[in-house]
Amino acid sequence: MSDTSSQQSRIDDTERWESVPDELRKYDQWIVTENKKPIHPAEGWQKKSNQLSFDEARAEAVSADAELGFVFNEGDPFAVIDLDDVGFPPNHSREVTDIVEELSTYTEVSRSGSGLHIICRGQRLSERNHKGPLDQRGSIEVYDSNRQIVLTADLLGERSVIGEGGQFFRELQQEYLPEANDADTSTSAPQTDGTRRSISTEVQSKSDGDESGPSVRQIKRTIDAYAADGRDSAVRAKELWESSGAGTYPSTSEADLAFVSDLAFWCREDTQLMYQCIRRSTRYREKWDERRYADGSTYADGTIEKAIRTNSDTFSGRYVQ
Template identity: 30%
Template sequence: MGTGVPAAEALPEGIVSRDQWLCWRTQERNGKPTKVPVNPHTGSFGSATDSGSWASFEEARAYAIDGAADGMGFVFTDEDPIVGVDLDDCRVPETGTLTGVAPAVVETLVSYTEVSPSGTGVHVLVEATLPDGRNRRGSVEIYETDRFFTVTGDHVDGTPLSIERRHDELLEVYTEHIATGDETSGDTPAETTEGATREPSSSISDEATDLSSETADAPDEPIDETANSNGGSTSSSSRSDLGDAELLERARAAANGEKFSRLWRGDTSGYESHSEADMALCALLAFWSGCDESQIDRLFRESGLMREKWDEPHYADGSTYGEKTIERVIAGTDEFYDPNPESEGGSGHEDSVDVRTSSDTTQADPDVEATILRLREERDALVAREQEHLELIDDLRAQVERLEAENERLHAELDELRETTTGADAGTDTEATTPSTATRFWQWVTGDGTE
């Protein structure tokens, strides 16, 4: 462990001096390597949103060298001015040549740049403020809070050794590579990020099922009343038939559009965990898409919340985390947006919407709606926390297996050492208690020592 741990001299003072460090280790999960954040104080799981699990650079480095960790990572927070730009699949390891958009981005930012652990990507650190909006598009990702970047100290030649102030330049990169086309979904699934990493976790809260407030600014359009009773599939009549771009536009323009936009760009503030935010965004997408599983999955992959965990099998039936998240959200959704009001005899106003449940097509009492919403939130919170506990059990089981293997190895070494020591002691005792032939002869002659 610790063969790729950087020294303080190889890194900018701007990150070395901050107590915002985690370690990470690679764990094999279902045949796929996954980076897991580690608390340098305890060796247990760390979190980019739990400052109690962070450490100083010196503490993290010491653990990475001596403990069960593969490397170190720096956590971005609202308190620091540092923004991380992650460029994936843009470097040829054998030659160090940058490809794709990387040369232009690195040249524009002119700040500390290093090679990612895989050798196939680079990370650029700048001092700036990230604009509101999404955090990723294609191979470019930009983060400023609640994330941690793996740090290698493998500096890219020709770039500064310090983190430079580059607000205008970052805005230029953001506008060209991420914000452009933000109103479309871009049907390409988002790549996983090697540098920006989130810890596995789970549960849900007030925004996950806030369906009535989403449409409070647009009354009187009928909603499809078909309840989703099978926990996954929805009838064609419940689907909204909105294109990806139109769905995003309507979701952002709704009364709770700010909530949607915050989740869409990957902001998990206000949630107990990343998985809680995942379910919240999926719940909103379920409403606007009419519980169209394909569209929910496609759009979620384009959001800032997308991470490797989405495609990892996490359940005995082989379901991935993403599939199960969508399934659970759809099972609890019985309110849908319908852009075709004529089908229900509605007003026909395209920009209006009426929210009804599958069991009651009359105007709901506000107090009853509030109670239903609260109960849904509590139910989803329990479901998501149960998922979090199951994931924690899996992680703890992996730790136990690792410790058991280490214990067996140490026991084997101890047994071998005992055998060696016993053999040496036996040889010493024989030599010490058995007189030589000359000694026995002298004792016989002198009568000394004979009976």
């Protein structure tokens, strides 16, 4: 390679990160990585004293043909939403597109090409787990400290400025991330063998690969909208969704059945969607995944089956997007 070609290559490498927001460049919280593994510093990268300025890290990354990682620390105002295995642009699900558009902040395509990094100003909710399943495809993780993300600066659209996460960022965590004392829900499959056999198998036979149905977010928004208009069934469903006890019902189990019966209507008897709504609701607890029957089916399976068996109508309107 000629000196001219080599010089041009270095210029091109330097320009790889031109889309990195100025807000991040101001923080000396950078490291050099290779295959997502920190190489400078190789150890102790979590310590702020070992982290580099943007210019230092970029120069070393160009020299080593490596990559840049930004470390999220407690002292900065940023949080990252890491969407994994959500497909290659522009083939994202409607669910992922909604999340990106609602947050309206810096968004880049990850190294693999099938993930997204969304950076906003905001805090992770300490009462929630870091990771949870998306409804239609992939998973979501949220971090605001002790985490490094390899930045590609491969922008999705023109979302190059870091914005405020605001109320939507809080709602996003409340909807998708299980409570911190819940079992690990790092995959979209339910947690017990019995639930996997019944709900997951049924859903694959009904709609494997079909992302045209409503998401949990759309179900909740629709219920909220109808409740705001005073529809009694929606008011009841909203109250049950956002509560955890028995309330006005004789027992918690009867309140659970009333909630799932409402879901049978709003979810049009889609068993997997009903289960996902249960998991996103405040009513969710480990009891739902306990095996209760000889065939291995769970409390959730039995409650959903009973609710559908006694259901007489389904929602025929348009879901709120």
